[in-house]
Amino acid sequence: MLVFWKERLVFLSVPKTGTTAYENALAPLAAMSIQDPPDLKHAPIYRYNRFFRPMFEKFGADGMETLAVVREPISWLGSWYRYRRRPFVKGQKNSTHEVSFDEFVLGYLNDKPPAFANVGSQAKFLGDKESIIGVTHLFKYEALDRAREFFEERLETTLNINTLNVSPQMELELSAATRRDFERECALEYEVWSQGIG
Numbered sequence: 001m002l003v004f005w006k007e008r009l010v011f012l013s014v015p016k017t018g019t020t021a022y023e024n025a026l027a028p029l030a031a032m033s034i035q036d037p038p039d040l041k042h043a044p045i046y047r048y049n050r051f052f053r054p055m056f057e058k059f060g061a062d063g064m065e066t067l068a069v070v071r072e073p074i075s076w077l078g079s080w081y082r083y084r085r086r087p088f089v090k091g092q093k094n095s096t097h098e099v100s101f102d103e104f105v106l107g108y109l110n111d112k113p114p115a116f117a118n119v120g121s122q123a124k125f126l127g128d129k130e131s132i133i134g135v136t137h138l139f140k141y142e143a144l145d146r147a148r149e150f151f152e153e154r155l156e157t158t159l160n161i162n163t164l165n166v167s168p169q170m171e172l173e174l175s176a177a178t179r180r181d182f183e184r185e186c187a188l189e190y191e192v193w194s195q196g197i198g
Helices: 018-031 045-058 071-081 101-109 122-126 141-155 178-184 189-195
Strands: 002-004 007-012 065-070 137-140
Touching: 002 018, 002 137, 007 018, 007 178, 018 137, 018 141, 045 065, 045 189, 065 141, 071 178, 071 189, 101 178, 122 189, 178 189
Parallel strands: 007 065, 065 137
Antiparallel strands: 002 007
């Protein structure tokens, strides 16, 4: 999470949306950069509204806007799957070395996902009590240049973005039946993604 106090903007860090490079480039411009622990770095909008927003408002930051990036849902799960196949994760309970991508997605659909598929939800990250989209500005991962343009204009800067924290590349197979099940059961994920700018 990055807080731009003078510009009244908070950049929320949705995991696996390619924002680490943006965070690194923007951190020197931020009044506050929260990198640890992960639960604070990746604070969803409901946690921001509960803990951070009241504190900011107490110190005079009324009208803080929030910004986040959302990724196409299957692509987002694919990034998690590849991320959990890194060599040093092998043998851990959240490793995906022993499961196919199809099994990973089916595990994700369980009411109680196994550890390897327990990765949260972009919809839950971005939604609040009033709306399925609780952030002020939502950009699609597939059009990150739009987010870059927004930051450059809002912060009056030019950004040099280097790719960071990329999951290993690999071809991922997903059966038509599993894709149908996912699209049906996770329709809200697609609705949220469809509302991103891009």
